[in-house]
Amino acid sequence: MYWDETSGVPSSLILDPRVAAYLKPQDRVLDLGCGAGRMLGEMAGTGRFAVGADRNFPSLAAAADRGYRVARAELAALPFADAAFDAGIMHAVLTTLNPRQTRLDVLAEARRVGCKVLCVADFLQNWDLPYYAARYEAGLPETGEAGSFVVRDEGRVLYTAHHFTLDELEGLFAAAGYRVAFADTPKVRTRSGKTVTGVVLAAVADGH
Numbered sequence: 001m002y003w004d005e006t007s008g009v010p011s012s013l014i015l016d017p018r019v020a021a022y023l024k025p026q027d028r029v030l031d032l033g034c035g036a037g038r039m040l041g042e043m044a045g046t047g048r049f050a051v052g053a054d055r056n057f058p059s060l061a062a063a064a065d066r067g068y069r070v071a072r073a074e075l076a077a078l079p080f081a082d083a084a085f086d087a088g089i090m091h092a093v094l095t096t097l098n099p100r101q102t103r104l105d106v107l108a109e110a111r112r113v114g115c116k117v118l119c120v121a122d123f124l125q126n127w128d129l130p131y132y133a134a135r136y137e138a139g140l141p142e143t144g145e146a147g148s149f150v151v152r153d154e155g156r157v158l159y160t161a162h163h164f165t166l167d168e169l170e171g172l173f174a175a176a177g178y179r180v181a182f183a184d185t186p187k188v189r190t191r192s193g194k195t196v197t198g199v200v201l202a203a204v205a206d207g208h
Contacts, residue, residue, distance in 0.1 A: 002158045003096065007058050011035055011092045012189045013121035015042060016200040018182060022117045023048070027086040030115060032075050032106070033093035037063030043089075044068070051085070053078055076105040080113045088115035092191075094122050098148060098160040100172070107176035111205060118178065118203040124185060125163040126196045132163070169199065178203040 023029065027048055031039045034052025036059045043050035052070040054060055063070045073079050075093070088110050097103045110118060125147045126132040139149030139160075148162040164172075170180050181204045188198030 003055055004057060006056065011038065012191050013091045013198065015039060015089065015119060016121065016184070018184065019119045019200050019202045022119065022181065022202040022204070023087050028084070029087050029089060030080070030085040030110070030113060031089045032110060033090060034063060034070060035059045037066055037068040037070065039089050039091060040068040041066065076102065076109050078109050078113055082112055083114035085114045087117040087119065089119045091121045092123070094120065095161050095163065096159060098143070098162055099145060103172060104176055107173070107178065111177055116205040116208045120199070120201045120203060122199055123163045123188070123190070124197045124199050125165055129196065131194070132196070164199065166199065169201065173203045177206045179206060
């Protein structure tokens, strides 16, 4: 599958300082969809214990070569004990999880392993941009979900992506037992270099 073998899964998204403020100095952090470990390096720089989980072989090898703790895993079936962590990072991850039930499964697994705070960066629907409006319109009959579209390379299907609305994200996190404590919608760059409206948010588990 594409996400297993592609040469890399670079993320152009950063950890917004306003979201990072929800992390405590002693938090054990899990980077869900860690790629080559850019956020793991940032966490190491703060002195926090951090582990990355991903399914992409080349990215995990690169992260391991840099000395980061990583595990190859499906994000909905993590190889960690209950309450092994305190917080999680999810950068450009929810966009790759389709359909909605898969997103819920991953968020439930994040809660199981103890992530009381989730630091999220992802992409909103950009109907004002003709390129994406066309993708959303073509994607609806193919995927059955507004905001989803199939990514192809020379006709070959690579993966399905999903862009969100803020209300949709709030409902998604609420269904998984989190509340959105902070959110903003900055302009961000995609991995292909396009400037779009993104979202950065901190989600806090109910009861915390």
